[in-house]
Amino acid sequence: MRNLDVTTLRSFMAVADSGGVTRAAGFLHLTQSAVSMQLKRLEETLGLDLLDRSGRGIALTANGEQLLVYARRMVALNDEVIAKLTDQAYEGEITLGVPHDIVYPSIPQVLKQFNAAFPRVRVHLVSSYTRALRDQFARGECDLILTTETDAAPEAETLALRPLCWIGAPGGTAWRQRPLRLAFCRYCTFRPKVVEALEAAGISWDMAVETESDRTVEATVSADLAVHTMIEGTEPPHLERIDHNGALPDLPLQHINLYGAQTSRGVVTDTLADFLRRAFAGAGVSRLKAG
Template sequence: MRNLDITTLRSFVAVADNGGVTRAAGFLHLTQSAVSMQLKRLEELLGQQLLDRSGRTIALTASGEQLLAYARRMVKLNDEVIGRLTDQVYEGEIVLGVPHDIVYPAIPQVLQRFNAAYPRVKVQLISSYTRQLKDQFSKGEIDLILTTESSSDGDSEVLAKRPLRWIGAPNGSAWRQRPLPLAFCRFCTFRPKVVAELDEMDIAWDLVVETESDRTVEATVAADLAIHTMIEGMEPPHLVQIDHGGVLPDLPVQMINLYGAEVTGSHIVGELSGYLRQAFSTVSTPLTASQWHAA
């Protein structure tokens, strides 16, 4: 009697879902060689070639496709049994990546609610730029990421669509100056779009601050030395949307995308994804000052 091993089946499912050994190894927190060895052992046990390695990317053979449905069910059933009998299934760590400019107001609320429901699961929050987060996600270094992008591909789920807004100091006048003083982070994906819109309206502009620190941008804008752009509803309480009356161009809609919700097949990652979906579908106004400091 030959017996299938759940560990090898889990690796097989991870490779199928992630499209390759490298990302699967990252999500499983194993070495590439360990995953490759498990796949080889599984193929030898069944006497079938499960993966087509002839192309640039790994694909499933007909036998692999047939096994995948069974493997998913067996892994899920295994996890359900372990969870019911030991109550240890919801322990571990999830690495969540979020762009700097959409951490508030939603993410602190998500982390608080998730921790109350799953106190034994540690969520490691990484705040960076969309480009960097996607690169880390592709390497399997992050389980789940949010991005701010102008479009969505087949690998992502759109959680929200919101316009960019011009942001300035309360009662500020920097937006009336010409050249228009701008403050942006060095790797901000919004900047090229903003500059293109200004050029289209023939508005002279000057990048007075270019930094890697969001706090530096916020301080400059709060001092009314420059203006900035943020996704609607994500601005901090010490900054406001500028009511420019059409003097400045309208800015494009941005998408808040979620990557990784369906990739790992992990129930607990799916639960965190659910909290993120709910949070970004309901966020419409920024935090008050008291809520901001509490968060």
């Protein structure tokens, strides 16, 4: 009688979902060789080839596709049995990546809710730029990430669509100056779209501040020395949306995307993903009106 090992099935699922052994190893917190050995053991147990390794990437064979359906059910049932019969106290660490500009106001509330549900699981919050977060996610260094992008990535789940809005100092006049003085972080994904909108509107501009520090940008804008853009609803209390009466161009909608939650990854990760959905999805789609 041959018996399937749930651990090897979990590794098989991770490889199938992530599209590669390296990334799956990062998610599972195992070495690449350990995951490869588990896959080999699973294939030897069944006497079947489950992965097609002939191409540049890894694809499932027909047998692999069939096994994946059963593997999901078996792993889910295993986790349900453990949770129900042992009433285990979950513990460990989960890594969540969030762009600087959408940490507030939603993420503190998400962390509070998650801590109440899993007090022994530590959330390692990584705050960086969308481009850097996607690179980290691809390397398996983050379990879940949020991004701000101008489109909906096929491998991600869009939680909300919100417009960019012009941000300045309370009662400030920097937005009236020409050339328009801008303050942006060097790797900000909004920056190319903002410049494109200004060029299309025929508005001259000058990059007054180019930095890697969000604090530097905020200080400059607070001093009314430049303007900035942020996703609607994420501006801090010491800055305000600019009531420009159409003097500045409309800016594109931004997708707040969630990566890593397209398939079940266990109760801890799934719960955190649900909290993120609730925090951002309620905003829906809105468009800031000029004036």
